[in-house]
Amino acid sequence: MKRVFITLLLANYCLWSLGQGAAALKLVDKDGWTSYLQGNIPLVISAPHGGTLNLSEVPDRSCEGAVTVTDSYTKELAIEIADYLQKSNGKNPYLVICNLIRKDIDQNRDLPEATCGESSMEAPWLAFHEQIDEAIKEAVAQHGYCIYIDLHGHGHPEQRLELGYMLSDKELTELYEKKNVPAKQHSLSNFLARSKGSLQLYDLLFGPNAFGTLMAKEGFPSVPSAQDPYPQEGQKYFNGGYNTRRYTGVNYPQVIGWQIESNMRGVRDKAGRPVFAAAFSKVILQYMEQVAAIKK
Numbered sequence: 001m002k003r004v005f006i007t008l009l010l011a012n013y014c015l016w017s018l019g020q021g022a023a024a025l026k027l028v029d030k031d032g033w034t035s036y037l038q039g040n041i042p043l044v045i046s047a048p049h050g051g052t053l054n055l056s057e058v059p060d061r062s063c064e065g066a067v068t069v070t071d072s073y074t075k076e077l078a079i080e081i082a083d084y085l086q087k088s089n090g091k092n093p094y095l096v097i098c099n100l101i102r103k104d105i106d107q108n109r110d111l112p113e114a115t116c117g118e119s120s121m122e123a124p125w126l127a128f129h130e131q132i133d134e135a136i137k138e139a140v141a142q143h144g145y146c147i148y149i150d151l152h153g154h155g156h157p158e159q160r161l162e163l164g165y166m167l168s169d170k171e172l173t174e175l176y177e178k179k180n181v182p183a184k185q186h187s188l189s190n191f192l193a194r195s196k197g198s199l200q201l202y203d204l205l206f207g208p209n210a211f212g213t214l215m216a217k218e219g220f221p222s223v224p225s226a227q228d229p230y231p232q233e234g235q236k237y238f239n240g241g242y243n244t245r246r247y248t249g250v251n252y253p254q255v256i257g258w259q260i261e262s263n264m265r266g267v268r269d270k271a272g273r274p275v276f277a278a279a280f281s282k283v284i285l286q287y288m289e290q291v292a293a294i295k296k
């Protein structure tokens, strides 16, 4: 009886999930852990922390360093972007959305911390990451490159997008002031390699065509950008996590990407989502033209 009830509950949840927005999301697995949208442009967006499906049989994650807070409305924001691109341009980004609550699994961590040792959560972790891998490989095969965005939400006081390129606030400051290029790997390394010296990291972070600069011009303040190059002393800032590092790293040489930590007011809230989706779509299509213009 209990099993029937859970199955019915899950079926209802899945229907509700599919009913969010017009995007033709499908569930990757029968359990409803991950939703997927098939794309037709070289843009893959993952939303790892917006899920609300709480599995009662899975204990809340409590291992050392575990963060369990939900990035509310990031799932809805990803779907809003897909809907906008579809309606206005007939284009579909790839979406990979985690439906499970972060108390059960963290889809922006390597396996041990993601599951806190709960073996039943290994399959959802694999399902999510295999789907990102598949989307990226398909996009790269068809277009020769791919932009990867890991979409999150922050609760910091500064109402701005925090763009994580795997560069710390100190590294951004130094780069801006000294125009020093850090020798380390960051999430735009593949873009620089693709440009064969014609682009500088400084320009990709602070220049007129940097993603942050373009978003700020559309009314969405961003750090880093020409307008707000680096976080000031004492300001909180997320600079990218496991997914950004993994999917823009050496195993994905055609992928250019970054983490977006979005603020709530005017971005993730109900009034903000359609406005943000329109601005993001305009800017990311412009950005894709920049990448495509560089002939391999």
Ligand SMILES: [Zn+2]
Pocket (backbone or CB within 6 Å): 049, 071, 108, 151, 152, 153
């Ligand atoms: Zn997050």
